[in-house]
Amino acid sequence: MTTLLRSAPSTKARTSTGVRGRPLLRTSYEQDLALANTPAKRRSMIGLIVASFVVPFLLTDDLLQVLTLGMISAVGAIGLNLVTGYAGQVSLGHAFFIGLGAYTGAVLGGDPDGSIVGYGLPIWVWLPAAGVVAAVAGLIVGPVAVRLRGLYLAIVTLGLVFLGDHVFREARSITGGPGVGRRGAQLEIFGIDFHAMEPIEGISRNQAQFLLALVFLIVFAILGRNIARSGVGRAFGAIRDRDVAAAVIGVDLTKYKIMAFAMSSFFAGVTGALYYAVIGVFEPGAFSLLLSIQYIAMVLIGGVATISGSIMGAMFIALLPRISQFIAAYIPGELLTVFQLEAILYGALIIVFLIFEPRGLYGIWLRIRNYWKGWPFSY
Amino acid sequence: MSTPRTLPQHIRARAQQTPDRIAMREKDFGLWEEVTWAEYWDRSVLVGHALLALGVEVGDRVAIHSENRREWLYSDIGITAIRAATVGLYPTNPAPEVLHVLRDSGSCVLIAEDQEQVDKYLEIADELPDLRTVVYIDPRGIRGRYDHPALMFWDDFIALGEQHRAEHPDAVTERLEAATPEDLATLVYTSGTTGPPKGAMLTMANIEFVIGVLASGEAFVEPPAGDHDLIVSYLPLCHVAERLFTTWFNAAVGTQVNFAESIETVQQALREVQPTLLFGVPRIWEKIAAGVHIRMSGATWFKRKVYDFWMKRAAWIGRTLVENEGNHTIATRIVYAVGWLVLYRPLRERLGLAKVRYAASGAAPIAPEVLEFFMGIGVPMHEVYGMTENSAIATANRAGRVKVGTVGEPQIGAEVRIDEKTGEILTRHAGTFAGYWGRPEATAETIDEDGWLHTGDVGEWVDGTHVKITDRIKDIIITAGGKNISPSEIENSLKASPYIKEAIVIGDRRKYLTALIGIEMDTVGNWAQQRKIPFTTYRDLSEKPEVVELVQSIVDETNRKFASVETIKRFRLLPKELDHEEGELTATQKIKRSAIATVFADLIESMYSDEKSQVSA
Numbered sequence: 001m002t003t004l005l006r007s008a009p010s011t012k013a014r015t016s017t018g019v020r021g022r023p024l025l026r027t028s029y030e031q032d033l034a035l036a037n038t039p040a041k042r043r044s045m046i047g048l049i050v051a052s053f054v055v056p057f058l059l060t061d062d063l064l065q066v067l068t069l070g071m072i073s074a075v076g077a078i079g080l081n082l083v084t085g086y087a088g089q090v091s092l093g094h095a096f097f098i099g100l101g102a103y104t105g106a107v108l109g110g111d112p113d114g115s116i117v118g119y120g121l122p123i124w125v126w127l128p129a130a131g132v133v134a135a136v137a138g139l140i141v142g143p144v145a146v147r148l149r150g151l152y153l154a155i156v157t158l159g160l161v162f163l164g165d166h167v168f169r170e171a172r173s174i175t176g177g178p179g180v181g182r183r184g185a186q187l188e189i190f191g192i193d194f195h196a197m198e199p200i201e202g203i204s205r206n207q208a209q210f211l212l213a214l215v216f217l218i219v220f221a222i223l224g225r226n227i228a229r230s231g232v233g234r235a236f237g238a239i240r241d242r243d244v245a246a247a248v249i250g251v252d253l254t255k256y257k258i259m260a261f262a263m264s265s266f267f268a269g270v271t272g273a274l275y276y277a278v279i280g281v282f283e284p285g286a287f288s289l290l291l292s293i294q295y296i297a298m299v300l301i302g303g304v305a306t307i308s309g310s311i312m313g314a315m316f317i318a319l320l321p322r323i324s325q326f327i328a329a330y331i332p333g334e335l336l337t338v339f340q341l342e343a344i345l346y347g348a349l350i351i352v353f354l355i356f357e358p359r360g361l362y363g364i365w366l367r368i369r370n371y372w373k374g375w376p377f378s379y
Numbered sequence: 380m381s382t383p384r385t386l387p388q389h390i391r392a393r394a395q396q397t398p399d400r401i402a403m404r405e406k407d408f409g410l411w412e413e414v415t416w417a418e419y420w421d422r423s424v425l426v427g428h429a430l431l432a433l434g435v436e437v438g439d440r441v442a443i444h445s446e447n448r449r450e451w452l453y454s455d456i457g458i459t460a461i462r463a464a465t466v467g468l469y470p471t472n473p474a475p476e477v478l479h480v481l482r483d484s485g486s487c488v489l490i491a492e493d494q495e496q497v498d499k500y501l502e503i504a505d506e507l508p509d510l511r512t513v514v515y516i517d518p519r520g521i522r523g524r525y526d527h528p529a530l531m532f533w534d535d536f537i538a539l540g541e542q543h544r545a546e547h548p549d550a551v552t553e554r555l556e557a558a559t560p561e562d563l564a565t566l567v568y569t570s571g572t573t574g575p576p577k578g579a580m581l582t583m584a585n586i587e588f589v590i591g592v593l594a595s596g597e598a599f600v601e602p603p604a605g606d607h608d609l610i611v612s613y614l615p616l617c618h619v620a621e622r623l624f625t626t627w628f629n630a631a632v633g634t635q636v637n638f639a640e641s642i643e644t645v646q647q648a649l650r651e652v653q654p655t656l657l658f659g660v661p662r663i664w665e666k667i668a669a670g671v672h673i674r675m676s677g678a679t680w681f682k683r684k685v686y687d688f689w690m691k692r693a694a695w696i697g698r699t700l701v702e703n704e705g706n707h708t709i710a711t712r713i714v715y716a717v718g719w720l721v722l723y724r725p726l727r728e729r730l731g732l733a734k735v736r737y738a739a740s741g742a743a744p745i746a747p748e749v750l751e752f753f754m755g756i757g758v759p760m761h762e763v764y765g766m767t768e769n770s771a772i773a774t775a776n777r778a779g780r781v782k783v784g785t786v787g788e789p790q791i792g793a794e795v796r797i798d799e800k801t802g803e804i805l806t807r808h809a810g811t812f813a814g815y816w817g818r819p820e821a822t823a824e825t826i827d828e829d830g831w832l833h834t835g836d837v838g839e840w841v842d843g844t845h846v847k848i849t850d851r852i853k854d855i856i857i858t859a860g861g862k863n864i865s866p867s868e869i870e871n872s873l874k875a876s877p878y879i880k881e882a883i884v885i886g887d888r889r890k891y892l893t894a895l896i897g898i899e900m901d902t903v904g905n906w907a908q909q910r911k912i913p914f915t916t917y918r919d920l921s922e923k924p925e926v927v928e929l930v931q932s933i934v935d936e937t938n939r940k941f942a943s944v945e946t947i948k949r950f951r952l953l954p955k956e957l958d959h960e961e962g963e964l965t966a967t968q969k970i971k972r973s974a975i976a977t978v979f980a981d982l983i984e985s986m987y988s989d990e991k992s993q994v995s996a
Contacts, residue, residue, distance in 0.1 A: 019609075021734070024651035027404070027411045375725045376686050378678040 033229055035222070052214055056207040063322075064206040070318025071213040072275045077298040077310040078224040079267025084296070085305035086228055087260035088240025089145050093157035094295045096164035097268035098275075099287030100137055101130035102184070103174055105273025109185025116182045117174060126185050127273055134269025135262045142258030149243070161289050168284035181283030184276035187212075195280075209278055216274060217311070220267065225307045227263060236260055237305075297346055301353050303362025312361040320345060385558045385583045387423065387460035389590060389630040394420035400606060402629065403636040405449050406648060411637070414449060419456075422449075422537075426457025427551040429540030433488060433512050437462040437554070438563060440484045444468040444477065444499075445492035447612045448638050450516050450533065452626060454490050455565075455616075459583070461554040464563040466578070467617020469966035470496070470642075471959050476576070476966070478503040481510060484566050484578055484816060489513045494520035501527060560584035566816050567619050567767045570965035573853060573973065578816035579767045581619075588792070588809035589623060589770045593631035597791045599763065600656060600737045601778035606633035608655045611731075613638075613645045614663075618967060619767040620742050624658040646670075649731025657738045661745035661871075662968055664760075667730060668752050669877040673905050689722040690755070697755030701747070705759065705781030715757060723756045732758050737778070739763045743969065744848065744867045746875035747783045762786050764848065768825060769793075769832050770810035774846050785845035786838075795846060796831065797838055803852060804838040805831040837865075854972065856887045862944050864892065869947065872940060876933045877902045881957055883975055884947065885983055892945065893986040895979060896930055897953040903929070921952040949986040953979070 019025050023038045036042040056064055080094050109126030110118020144156055168175050176182035187194035192208070199208040227233050235256045238246035247253050276282045294317055302313020324342040331341070357363050383389040393402070398417035405412055414422075435441060441458045443465060445451050458465045466484045468477060470492065477499050481489065489510055491497050497515050504510075504527070515521050516533045531539075543550065564586050566578035596603035610628070614621040628634045634656065639648035649657075659667075675686050696711045696718075707715070715723070727733045738753065741763040753760045759778065764786030765771035774795060776787035789795040794807040811832045814822035825833050837855065838848040849855075850865035857863055866884035873882040873896065881897030900917055903926060907914055914920040930952060938946040957963040962974050976983065 022651065022653050025404075025411055025653075026409070026651075027413055029410065032409070374729075376678065376682050376722055377674045377729060378682060379674065 035225060035229070049218065053211070056210040061204060061206040064210045066318055066322060067315070068206065068210045068213045068278060069275065070315040071210075071217040071311075072271055072278065073295075073298065073318060074217055074311040074314035075220040076268050076271035076275075077295055077302065077314040078220060078307055079264040079271065080295045081299050081302075081305065081307070081310045082224065082227060082236070082267065083260045083264035085299055085310075086233060086240065087236035087257065089257060089260060090150060090154045091157045091261075091264070092154050092289070092292045092296070093141065093160035093164075094264075094268055095287045095289065095291035096160040097134040097137060097265040098272035098291065098295075099164050099168055099284075100265075101134045101269030101272030102276045102282065102287070103168070103272075104133040104269065105130040105185040105277060106182060107174060109273070109277065110183060111186060114183060116176050118183075120186065123185070123187070123189055127270055130273035131266040131269040134272070135266040138261040138263075138265030139258060141265075142261035143254070145257045145261060146254045158289070158292075161287070161292055165284070165288055168287055175284045178284055181281050183281055184279060185273060187277050194278075213274075213278070220270070221307055221311065224267070224310075228305075228307060232256070232259065240305075293346070297350050299360075300350055301360050303360030304358070306360075306362045308365075309360050309362030312365075316361065384560070384587065385459065385555075385562070386564065386586050386590070386627070386630055387456050387555060388558075390416070390420050390423060390456050391555070393630070393633060397606075397633070400633070401635050402633075403449060403452065403638065404652075405638040406640045406644070406651075411651070416633075419452070422453040423456035423460060424551050425537050425540035425544065426453050427460040427540070427554070428543040428547075429536045430457060430461055430463065430488060431547070431550050431554075432539045432543040435461060435463050435488060439463045439488075440466050440486040440566060441488045441490065442466040442468055442481055442484065442486040443490045443617070444470065444472070444496045445490065445516060446470050446642055447614075447616050447621070447625070448492070448516070450490070450492075451616050452629075452636070455626060459562075459564050460551055462558055462562050464580075465565040467565070467567065467615070467622075469615050469617055471615075471966055472499075473960050474499040474502045478506060479575055480568050480578070481507055483576075485509050487511055491515050493517040497521055497525065497530065501525075504529070558583060560587065561813075563813070565622075567617065567622075569767055570967045570969055572965055572969050572971050577818055577821060580813040580816055581767075581770055582813050585770045585810045585812060586627060589627050589772055590631040592772055592790060592792055592810075593623075593628055595791055598772075599739065599761070599775050599777075604628060604632045604634055604656060604737075606635070608632075608634045609637060609652055609734075610634055610656045610658075611637045611639065611645070611649055611652050611654045613642065613648070614658070614660065615966065618742070619771045620658065620660075620765070623765075623771045624656070628656075646731070650729065651731075653728075653731055653734040655734050655736050657732070657735050659738070659740055660742045660967070661740055661749065661874075662743070664740055664745065664749050664753065665874060665877075668749055669899060669902050671726070671730070672877040673902055676905060676909065685722060689718045692718050693723070693755030694751065695755075697751035697753075700754045700781075701751055701783045704779065705754070705761075705776075706779055719757065726756055727758065732756075735759070737761065739775075741765065741786075742967065744871050746871040748872075748875035750783050764846065766834060768812045768834070769806045769808070770812065772808065772810045773804075773806050773834070776845075780844075782841060782845045785841050785847040787846065788844050789846070797840060797846075801852070802837045802839065802849070804834045804836045804846065804848070806834060807831045856884065856892070858886050858892070858944065859888055859890045860944065864945055869894075869937065869941060869945060872937045873933065878906065878929060879933060881953065881970065883970055883972070885976075885986075889987060891948040893983070894934070894947045894950040895953055895975065895982065896934075896950050897957060898926065898930065900956065917956055918954045921954060927952065951979075951982045951986060953982075 026032050031037065036045050076098060080091065083089050083091050105126045107117055108119050108121045108129050109123065112118050112120040141160065145153055148156060169178050192199045194208055194212060197205055199205060235251045238249065238251050239253065239256055243253055298313035298317045299310060301316055303309025321342055324345055325338055328338045328341050353360055359366065383392045394416040399415050401413050402416045402419040403414045430441065441463050443451055443454050455465045466480065466486050468480055487509055489500060491500060491513055497513065500513055511529065512531055513529045514531050514533055514536045518532055522532060560583050562583045563580055564583045565581050567581060568576040568578050570576065592598045610624060612621065612625040616622055616625060625636050629636050637648065637652045639645045675683060692714050696715055699708060699711045735758050738758050739761045745762060750760045761776040761781060763775040765773040772790050772793055774787040774789050776782065792808055796805045798805055807830050811826065811830065835852050836848050837850055837852050838846050841847045850867045854866055855863055856866050869884050870882040873879050878899055879896055880899040883895040884892055885894065886892035898921055903920060907920060912923055912925055914923060920926060934947050934950055959966060963971060963978060965971060
């Protein structure tokens with residue numbers, strides 16, 4: 001009976017008139033949850049994507065490669081942000097999942113005639129497979145997270161990294177062993193070989209790889225955003241804010257914590273496979289604690305629990321060697337090497353952001369946006 | 380189907396012609412739920428059936444005591460569809476006033492919104508034997524707690540209507556077709572500044588006249604309003620002005636009505652809906668302007684500078700528009716275009732005025748400064764005039780022919796005359812009300828033998844086309860020196876300041892004018908905070924010497940605009956905010972001068988006391 005007047009409007013088509021240009025007048029929750037819920041967001045998103053496709057034709061090849069790797073790492077950062085930022089489960093084990101993805105991709109998509117095992121399968125197989133293998137590993141780790149919180153979870157996931165590091169070093173038939181390494185998967189899509197000097201007439205290798213990475217990032221960024229804005233994302237947020245309260249309002253902690261790890265690991269897996277396919281040769285030492293910390297830095301510097309923040313953070317970290325080279329030129333004598341400077345910058349940036357801008361680069365952007373959003377008022 | 384002759388028939392016609400277009404929206408749980416014309420009519424018919432099931436006869440009165448919401452309109456149309464009359468009550472009415480209206484009108488059914496209104500009824504239930512049923516819309520706090528036999532939940536009421544419709548499918552239609560123009564459609568209770576509220580009887584013919592004027596395309600809005608126009612309904616629907624802008628406009632031309640979640644969220648609703656037509660009483664416009672003032676004073680340095688710079692330009696644009704009857708010159712257009720990019724567009728967007736193509740102020744006099752402020756930022760403001768007794772149709776400023784300080788030209792179909800002897804404004808048209816409910820002698824005083832309505836307002840012609848209102852006849856002050864002074868002009872000039880909420884000029888049969896002034900707590904509080912003046916309550920703030928000084932400076936500024944007999948020699952700040960519950964204001968926030976004169980007698984006398992001692996000395 002109460003449905004008589006309180007109920008939602010019937011499903012029959014109705015002609016709503018005169019509400020165009022009123023983005024705040026919402027008549028359904030779908031509008032509220034939309035990917036780009038304001039015209040300004042929609043316009044700037046389209047503008048940004050179009051601009052990104054023009055970038056490779058404006059920059060030099062060496063810078064393009066840095067950006068390409070940055071964009072691929074961004075997908076991994078989004079993955080880490082899902083589990084650490086959105087769901088609040090601190091994970092130091094990201095390097096392990098990335099390593100799993102990298103070796104799965106390399107084995108399945110590697111050159112069958114090479115010195116180390118490879119099956120030469122197409123990218124359609126090895127890229128998803130890399131994600132799935134990592135996700136399965138995430139499923140196994142997930143239950144641990146159900147029982148542990150905060151620092152304890154961080155320590156346990158840290159253990160994963162050492163475990164992985166050892167296995168990768170010893171499994172020489174797959175990884176080539178330390179100091180030697182192996183080649184990544186072959187990058188061939190629609191018959192275009194992205195390792196060739198000029199994969200498509202008039203487009204250099206770096207330009208082509210940039211575009212490939214851009215498409216890869218767009219697909220996974222939208223996927224990540226969709227996870228974050230759906231019921232799953234809201235469940236993650238509830239767990240992060242207070243897991244007991246989340247359980248009380250009906251969020252299944254076991255299910256969602258495991259899901260968070262599985263999804264995050266999937267993102268890590270595909271990132272690992274593609275990243276090292278682009279790099280070419282890699283060795284087991286790459287998947288150490290340092291890599292995990294790099295990803296944590298991306299998330300913290302970019303912005304916790306935001307997709308665009310993850311991308312900003314990843315690009316920033318990818319460009320950091322360039323920046324430290326630039327700064328090193330001004331540091332006199334033999335005081336510091338570029339690598340030392342880079343390490344110092346990592347540490348300093350993480351500390352500075354945690355203290356002064358906990359919401360990361362995204363927080364800075366948010367502040368700028370709100371300044372104009374409130375115009376001419378301040379509140 | 381014949382052409383519609385009554386208000387509910389108009390709704391039915393729209394439901395048949397454009398069943399799927401949007402008639403109204405209401406925000407509920409964060410979403411604007413849309414109601415089509417077909418649903419609007421269907422709900423209204425169910426209300427009609429339910430009332431028939433409750434035994435409501437032709438000519439009976441049914442009261443509605445609710446904030447603006449969809450059910451208000453369903454009820455209004457349902458009631459009139461079965462030839463009963465709607466009696467609206469202000470949601471803020473305290474129980475004794477509710478009792479007066481319900482007893483005076485002899486209502487047999489009351490539709491009360493929620494627990495608050497039901498509680499008021501229960502307080503006075505014993506004195507209302509004629510009131511058989513009380514329908515409550517919002518069950519929170521009522522269902523399962525109250526077991527008064529007269530109470531009925533809205534959904535049960537509608538179910539009753541459905542059952543009745545199944546048994547007598549044509550019952551409402553029969554009544555609808557039998558309606559005559561003389562049928563009483565609604566009782567609108569006047570605000571009662573001078574005595575207990577009187578119920579003005581508006582007939583079907585009166586409303587039909589208004590709908591005709593609105594549908595003619597030559598009333599108020601230019602270009603004419605249509606079904607692409609949105610309005611936000613937020614002022615009390617029992618007042619004739621909001622009824623015109625909400626129900627009658629909606630029926631006449633199909634404007635889409637939007638209801639906020641509650642009265643507190645109107646600002647937010649305005650931002651979301653961005654209405655194209657907006658009606659407000661002066662208090663609302665003053666409050667919006669004061670709100671801008673407060674929020675800007677808290678803005679960052681750069682934003683403040685930009686705002687100050689462009690508001691100076693806006694003031695100039697406003698003045699030029701006032702001089703040009705609301706028309707732009709080339710210079711103002713260019714300045715406005717630049718200012719639009721920098722300030723006016725975002726400012727209007729924040730206020731919910733971005734898409735307003737017609738804004739009107741009425742129901743009380745407004746200070747020209749306030750109109751200028753809005754015209755300067757690009758909101759086309761129009762002062763309009765009308766009253767319950769002439770169905771709110773008298774005069775209006777029209778786009779491009781705005782004379783600030785006047786209430787505009789006579790509306791189409793309306794005769795307006797100014798009595799040569801008394802200066803009283805008289806109107807005559809088919810919308811003139813049928814009389815006061817149960818008060819033939821009061822009716823005879825208001826409508827003369829020739830059908831002219833005596834408005835009780837004194838006015839004059841400006842340039843032979845526009846009417847300027849001086850004041851209410853009863854409010855004109857005659858000083859001890861024999862000079863006639865209109866207090867409202869001085870009061871409005873004072874109230875144009877964002878720091879002043881109320882101003883009451885006193886001086887009838889006195890040697891000089893004085894004023895009681897009430898400060899605006901928000902702005903003055905903000906002002907005091909910025910000057911690090913500590914304060915606790917309204918009274919404490921009013922008593923601060925700095926605040927008295929601030930008000931003094933505003934009074935001085937006003938005094939400069941008036942002749943010396945019209946200057947305010949002394950003033951006192953009110954120690955409390957005036958309140959409807961305590962009988963100092965009417966439901967429409969108008970001041971009851973007689974009540975003020977008794978409540979604050981000491982304060983008033985203190986302004987004249989020294990003089991007496993001087994005289995006696």
